[in-house]
Amino acid sequence: xxxxxxxSIVIVGGGTAGWIASAALSKxxxxxxxxxLVESEAIGTVGVGExxxxxxxxxxxxxxxxxxxxxxxxxxxxxxxxxxxxxxxVGDRYIHTFGDPGINLANLHxxxxxxxxxxxGSTASLWDYSLHHKVAYANKxxxxxxxxxxxxxxxxxxxxFDAGLYAAFLRKFAEAGGVTRIEGKIEKVSLxxxxxxxxxxxxxxxxxxxxxxxxxxxxxRGMLIGEALGVGYQDWSKWLPCNRALAVACERVExxxxxxxxxxxxxxxxxxxxxxxxxxxxHVFCDSFLSEEAAQRTLVENLDGAMIGELRPLRFTxxxxxxxxxxxxxxxxxxxxxxxxxxxxxxxxxxxxISRLIELFPTRAFERTAIAEYNRRVGHEFELxxxxxxxxxxxxxxxxxxxxxxxxxxxxxxSLSAKMELFCGNGLLHKDAEDLFRESxxxxxxVGQELEPAGYHAMADRLSAEQLTSFLKDVRRLIxxxxxxxxxxxxxxxxxxxxxxx
Ligand SMILES: Cc1cc2nc3c(=O)[nH]c(=O)nc-3n(C[C@H](O)[C@H](O)[C@H](O)COP(=O)(O)OP(=O)(O)OC[C@H]3O[C@@H](n4cnc5c(N)ncnc54)[C@H](O)[C@@H]3O)c2cc1C
Numbered sequence: 001x002x003x004x005x006x007x008s009i010v011i012v013g014g015g016t017a018g019w020i021a022s023a024a025l026s027k028x029x030x031x032x033x034x035x036x037l038v039e040s041e042a043i044g045t046v047g048v049g050e051x052x053x054x055x056x057x058x059x060x061x062x063x064x065x066x067x068x069x070x071x072x073x074x075x076x077x078x079x080x081x082x083x084x085x086x087x088x089x090v091g092d093r094y095i096h097t098f099g100d101p102g103i104n105l106a107n108l109h110x111x112x113x114x115x116x117x118x119x120x121g122s123t124a125s126l127w128d129y130s131l132h133h134k135v136a137y138a139n140k141x142x143x144x145x146x147x148x149x150x151x152x153x154x155x156x157x158x159x160x161f162d163a164g165l166y167a168a169f170l171r172k173f174a175e176a177g178g179v180t181r182i183e184g185k186i187e188k189v190s191l192x193x194x195x196x197x198x199x200x201x202x203x204x205x206x207x208x209x210x211x212x213x214x215x216x217x218x219x220x221r222g223m224l225i226g227e228a229l230g231v232g233y234q235d236w237s238k239w240l241p242c243n244r245a246l247a248v249a250c251e252r253v254e255x256x257x258x259x260x261x262x263x264x265x266x267x268x269x270x271x272x273x274x275x276x277x278x279x280x281x282x283h284v285f286c287d288s289f290l291s292e293e294a295a296q297r298t299l300v301e302n303l304d305g306a307m308i309g310e311l312r313p314l315r316f317t318x319x320x321x322x323x324x325x326x327x328x329x330x331x332x333x334x335x336x337x338x339x340x341x342x343x344x345x346x347x348x349x350x351x352x353x354i355s356r357l358i359e360l361f362p363t364r365a366f367e368r369t370a371i372a373e374y375n376r377r378v379g380h381e382f383e384l385x386x387x388x389x390x391x392x393x394x395x396x397x398x399x400x401x402x403x404x405x406x407x408x409x410x411x412x413x414x415s416l417s418a419k420m421e422l423f424c425g426n427g428l429l430h431k432d433a434e435d436l437f438r439e440s441x442x443x444x445x446x447v448g449q450e451l452e453p454a455g456y457h458a459m460a461d462r463l464s465a466e467q468l469t470s471f472l473k474d475v476r477r478l479i480x481x482x483x484x485x486x487x488x489x490x491x492x493x494x495x496x497x498x499x500x501x502x
Contacts, residue, residue, distance in 0.1 A: 003363035013217030014039025017333020026177035051344040071497035074161035092446030097132030098156035115456035191226035225331035251305035255306035427453035
């Protein structure tokens with residue numbers, strides 16, 4: 001028997017999470033479902049969250065947004081990866097790019113051919129075979145799907161953008177799609193006395209808003225999922241100890257880099273995110289190892305342009321909700337958990353959780369099996385990303401501060417130890433269909449931070465020594481040619497998507 005369909009959805013919160021949820025639900029659900037979003041300008045949003053990963057292009061495309069219009073509206077620039085400075089040891093740098101280094105040959109990942117060449121005396125780095133690396137350090141960019149007629153894929157890219165402008169852009173889209181926005185501060189959440197389901201929310205000015213399905217996008221507070229429904233939080237700070245951030249913008253300087261920079265500091269790291277009109281900066285740190293005053297000093301002394309506005313302090317606890325979906329409430333965004341911004345994964349989690357919700361969309365019976373499946377999948381994705389982030393902190397030779405000694409020596413989850421041990425042998429990689437980070441991401445961070453395998457896969461020996469040399473030369477030739485054909489990053493923006501606000 002078909003249960004009754006959901007008739008109304010109430011979204012609590014108008015930050016990036018609330019507006020992405022509104023835009024996607026209004027686009028994909030039938031218009032018979034009423035969608036209301038409640039937000040409070042007086043409370044405001046977290047407002048940071050300026051770096052993204054290539055999956056955002058899928059969200060924009062699925063909504064039918066024009067990419068150049070989106071870039072102009074959000075003052076965006078292009079991103080080819082994240083440059084990690086001083087992570088493995090002080091003085092190191094590598095880029096975790098969005099592309100695969102080299103070309104995979106005969107079903108074998110490229111890094112095995114590189115490892116074999118090294119074993120035979122080559123001194124070339126893995127990044128000498130990375131198109132993204134070459135283009136990023138040349139400050140260039142172009143929309144390149146494929147390199148010539150070779151089997152090398154072109155440039156995978158994401159964006160740096162102004163998160164407030166992105167939310168405003170999506171708000172316009174969602175309102176045009178029928179979403180009703182209500183301004184007001186929620187003062188009370190009413191639960192059904194028998195089922196414990198959320199029945200309604202009450203605003204400061206007296207309105208009561210009822211609904212079938214509630215989406216909690218209220219930020220770190222988790223007003224519905226945590227405060228009203230009492231769902232607990234798993235704290236992961238023993239593995240990811242940073243719990244504070246200071247954010248500030250500074251004036252744009254040339255050149256406009258097509259990548260995010262994450263520089264490790266004494267007790268955390270500093271981000272640098274170049275936008276068309278300014279550069280976003282922040283210092284993520286752990287307050288057990290560094291005072292706020294010292295963190296401020298480090299941030300301000302390391303800006304590369306004149307500071308704009310005030311420093312914004314933020315506090316967080318890395319971890320996840322025990323359940324992401326409980327009864328008739330689904331938490332999305334910061335209300336569902338927080339993984340620190342080192343690999344720019346939060347906006348991705350918002351979009352992947354909304355697509356899971358659409359896939360497992362309930363009826364008014366709120367099927368337990370669909371809820372359990374949603375919680376399983378989201379929890380698994382959180383854990384996979386958690387492991388990848390811990391790798392950055394744990395795989396270090398730094399011994400120069402108490403924070404880095406702690407990270408290098410801390411116990412790590414068994415799931416991560418297994419992945420690292422597997423790689424240390426013959427460069428083999430753990431594969432999980434739900435892992436956001438593909439094999440080439442794991443390879444780049446492991447090699448970038450000096451976790452190097454003892455050997456390589458036997459299949460790499462199928463090439464003769466001459467064939468291997470000529471294959472590696474060809475890869476470099478293709479990369480050089482592709483890079484030479486591209487315009488500068490600023491030049492590309494100027495020609496295609498310069499913001500009208502500049
Ligand atoms: C330091 C830091 C850096 C980050 N960097 C990145 C990054 O580079 N890339 C990335 O992908 N993500 C990043 N993130 C995460 C990103 O900022 C968030 O995922 C994103 O902003 C979503 O936030 P949100 O919408 O869940 O919450 P918020 O932005 O906090 O929005 C909460 C909403 O709920 C409303 N609200 C709350 N209480 C009430 C109430 N009582 N009544 C009415 N309305 C209410 C507020 O008004 C607001 O509209 C970063 C986060 C931090 C802390």
